Amino acid sequence: MSEKVSVKELVNDPKRIGVMATTNRAGEPNAAVFGSPYMPDDLTLVMGLGETRTAQNLLESGKATFLSILPGASTPETKGTRLYLKVRVMEKEGPNLEEIRQKIAAVAGAGAAGRIKYAVFFDVEATRPLIDWNV
Numbered sequence: 001m002s003e004k005v006s007v008k009e010l011v012n013d014p015k016r017i018g019v020m021a022t023t024n025r026a027g028e029p030n031a032a033v034f035g036s037p038y039m040p041d042d043l044t045l046v047m048g049l050g051e052t053r054t055a056q057n058l059l060e061s062g063k064a065t066f067l068s069i070l071p072g073a074s075t076p077e078t079k080g081t082r083l084y085l086k087v088r089v090m091e092k093e094g095p096n097l098e099e100i101r102q103k104i105a106a107v108a109g110a111g112a113a114g115r116i117k118y119a120v121f122f123d124v125e126a127t128r129p130l131i132d133w134n135v
Helices: 007-012 053-061 095-108 110-114
Strands: 017-023 029-034 038-041 044-049 063-070 079-091 118-129
Touching: 007 038, 007 063, 007 079, 017 053, 029 053, 044 053, 044 079, 044 095, 053 063, 053 079, 053 118, 095 110, 095 118
Parallel strands: none
Antiparallel strands: 017 029, 017 063, 038 044, 044 118, 063 079, 079 118
């Protein structure tokens, strides 16, 4: 494969596809594509969320997996990472929420930003490569 890219670089790459997977307390899975997640440092993932199934699942379970995918010409050439996450806090008001809304408005417009109801901060508990043949 090519040069080594950090987890933070893979997550913060503007061309990446981001998928958040969660479960509710009954263990029923959900997965959704998101553009807002970013890593301000190596141990934190931050994102904005509306009143969605993902938000409800995070309120119930507090756990998630985030996939950051940079498609290649073929599957073996695809770069990416998996982040195993635990919710640190979900804020419904305040400067963090406003900052996330502003970032989303700049990329996706005011309508998308207006749907954001939570500023979610996760602790990164573990990471793995997107494609990994190890147990």
